Amino acid sequence: MxxxxxxxxxxxxxxxxxxxxxxxxxxxxxxxxxxxxxxxxxxxxxxxxxxxxxxxxxxxxxxxxxxxxxxxxxxxxxxxxxxxxxxxxxxxxxxxxxxxxxxxxxxxxxxxxxxxxxxxxxxxxxxxxxxxxxxxxxxxxxxxxxxxxxxxxxxxxxxxxxxxxxxxxxxxxxxxxxxxxAERKILRGGLLFVLLSAAVGCAVTWWFVSHVRRLRNYAQQVQAPTLHESAHPDQALQPTGVPSMPGELGELAQAMDVMRKRLEGRDYIEGYVRALTHELKSPVAAIRGAGELLQEELPPQDREMFAAQVVDQSLRLQNLIDQLLQLSRLEQRQHLDKSLRCSLLDCAQRAMQALRSSAEQRNIELQLKGQDSSGPWETDLVTLAISNLLQNALDFSPENRVIEIALAPQRITVSDQGPGVPEPLLARLGERFFTTPRPNGERSGTGLGLSIVTRIMHLHGGSMSVLNLRPGLAVTLDFAPES
The missing domain is CATH 3.30.450.20 (PAS domain)
Incomplete structure (x- = not known):
């Protein structure tokens, strides 16, 4: 009951x-x-x-x-x-x-x-x-x-x-x-008293249960993933304000809010430590194995191969640490600087300039087209988001292909001609440390690039959507229009 x-x-x-x-x-x-x-x-x-x-x-x-x-x-x-x-x-x-x-x-x-x-x-x-x-x-x-x-x-x-x-x-x-x-009057008065008692009981019960339900809903929101814990910030619940209630119920709500803040910070750290530990195991193991082999007498070509492996895995660790720091700083931010404005065309050109040499090495052409638009967005963050999309496109694109950057009002789309992503996995793009195999079968990515993009779009009040093109993959960033 x-x-x-x-x-x-x-x-x-x-x-x-x-x-x-x-x-x-x-x-x-x-x-x-x-x-x-x-x-x-x-x-x-x-x-x-x-x-x-x-x-x-x-x-x-x-x-x-x-x-x-x-x-x-x-x-x-x-x-x-x-x-x-x-x-x-x-x-x-x-x-x-x-x-x-x-x-x-x-x-x-x-x-x-x-x-x-x-x-x-x-x-x-x-x-x-x-x-x-x-x-x-x-x-x-x-x-x-x-x-x-x-x-x-x-x-x-x-x-x-x-x-x-x-x-x-x-x-x-x-x-x-x-x-x-007199007896009839007392009976009528008693019946009226019972009915009034029932009405008062309904009112008191409704008042108490409505406050308890508000506390229950607040507790359920406390249990749900927060902005710091969710893989998709646009799907995470915004922390709601503490429900205003009288007396002991209000004190209980305040205590639950204090508990929520403490647990949120602890869960955030624990989640990061678990994920980071998992991601560090492979490169650390590779570096250790190569280091142990380098202590032995090896032919020059083997020694050169294992030394290159140490350098590659060290760079992978450095890239992982840099992206974790970037994502951590983004997740700690709650608001943008509304006084700043930027152009999507300028941000796209900066991102293309930073990755042009990598594209030229693989004979991949970067094409930019469409109509420019501007808004109250931060240039560095938008450039970082476009750079991550371009880097993913370069990782999955075969040589001698084209990566297209299409501009539209409050929108930018990056399309490649790679293998795409299996449909069941599309929904997981943007999760921390989630990666898909590259065309060469390796999993060299950190799984943080699209997480950073998702968080940047959340800060801008926008969204990221992904679509398979067959061949290729198109990632679209939609920015919120100016209010």
């Missing part, structure tokens, strides 16, 4: 459990809380009415509903009412008032149902007659909790003694609508 889904489910689970327990507490506490409030109201009502009923009970006027108290409560339950209690509509008066004497016999019933009945055994009446707090809840239908009725009794005092009991009762169904409404 992906990190984002794990975080989301964990967040949702925690909030869901929290919402469940909170809702459960609210749901469990609603009904008891409403009943507590109702009982509190009944207590105050009972004690207030008990005070009013005391005079009629002392005068014996409660029996028969002839007293002032009874007449004032007559028709109480049938009185019409239209009241809005917050968002709940009330249309009936549900409180029942009863008065009993000191023996628990009912003297007055606001509903007129139980007058003359003996209530002395009811808990609320018995406790009140003993001077204690009397209250009870009784179901009218034993199996139906909704039929329960709350009773609260208050003593009626006459001359300081308990002469009777006034009981105020209220059915639970009268407040059940309030309870149901």
């Amino acid at each position: 992906r990190l984002g889904l794990r975080l989301f489910f964990a967040f949702f689970l925690i909030n869901g459990l929290a919402a469940f327990f909170v809702l459960r507490v609210f749901m469990v506490e609603i009904k008891p809380s409403v009943r507590k409030v109702t009982e509190d109201t009944l207590v105050e009502t009972a004690y207030a009415l008990a005070t009013l009923a005391g005079a009629d009970l002392a005068d014996g006027e409660l029996a028969g509903n002839n007293g002032r108290f009874a007449s004032r409560l007559a028709g109480y339950t049938h009185k019409p009412i239209q009241a809005w209690i917050w968002d709940t509509r009330k249309t009936t008066l549900d409180m029942r008032i009863t008065v009993t004497d000191a023996q628990g016999r009912v003297l007055f019933d606001s509903l007129g149902k139980d007058e003359g009945q003996d209530y002395s055994r009811w808990r609320d009446i018995a406790l009140t007659l003993r001077g204690e707090y009397g209250a009870r809840t009784t179901r009218e239908i034993q199996q139906d909790e909704a039929s329960s009725v709350m009773y609260v009794s208050a003593p009626i005092l006459v001359d300081g003694r308990i002469a009777g009991v006034l009981t105020a009762s209220k059915p639970s169904r009268s407040v059940q609508k309030i309870v149901d409404d």
Whole structure:
């Protein structure tokens, strides 16, 4: 499972459990809380009415509903009412008032149902007659909790003694609508809370995962070949800036950038050492072998041959070292001097002049044609790139052939009439130390010439492309146009 889904489910689970327990507490506490409030109201009502009923009970006027108290409560339950209690509509008066004497016999019933009945055994009446707090809840239908009725009794005092009991009762169904409404509101609020929690969880997860992905992408770019490590600088990834992130994630990104810089330098050196060691093995071995043979007694012609071999391999080592130094300096450069300008025609002529003697020795003609162009390029670097292309063309061209240098706007192409390069190997041209056999079967090159050309074109914002001509090979340098 992906990190984002794990975080989301964990967040949702925690909030869901929290919402469940909170809702459960609210749901469990609603009904008891409403009943507590109702009982509190009944207590105050009972004690207030008990005070009013005391005079009629002392005068014996409660029996028969002839007293002032009874007449004032007559028709109480049938009185019409239209009241809005917050968002709940009330249309009936549900409180029942009863008065009993000191023996628990009912003297007055606001509903007129139980007058003359003996209530002395009811808990609320018995406790009140003993001077204690009397209250009870009784179901009218034993199996139906909704039929329960709350009773609260208050003593009626006459001359300081308990002469009777006034009981105020209220059915639970009268407040059940309030309870149901409250439960529905809490359920709706809980559902909304869960949905909002899910939305917040999605937002937090998206924020965290997006930052982690940015760190992952940055780490992947750190692992990719850099300009110093890639064989083709135009294919290497440019080092991206450190992603801006808050808090510890930002500190982690900074630490990764420091690590990238350290590893890049170390990998660059290690790669060069490995490649250089590989390339030095052949000439060093040849020089050592020739040197050991020269220590022995040899015919003059053999001694001359082995001495020439030492010189040739020494020159090969010198050429390898010079080109490595050139490539190293180029790879350390990141920008050109934009104030400089040069002409492709001038650079081509300089390169041809430097290699003309080598071409004449093999009777190879160097032809220059096309339209000149200039731009914000460095003359020495462009001349070096053209010289390397011409040197490669001379190495692969048979004698008595033509090497053509064609100029076009922001472009120069060097074409030879040699054997070309096998198609599967074209993509590798430009890799450090990669060489192909010369027409004579030797591998005398260093494999750095085209690497230098590729790096020079990268610095100029251009590219190098290679094409087989059959016969021959054409290498084209395309320079970026002026902006």
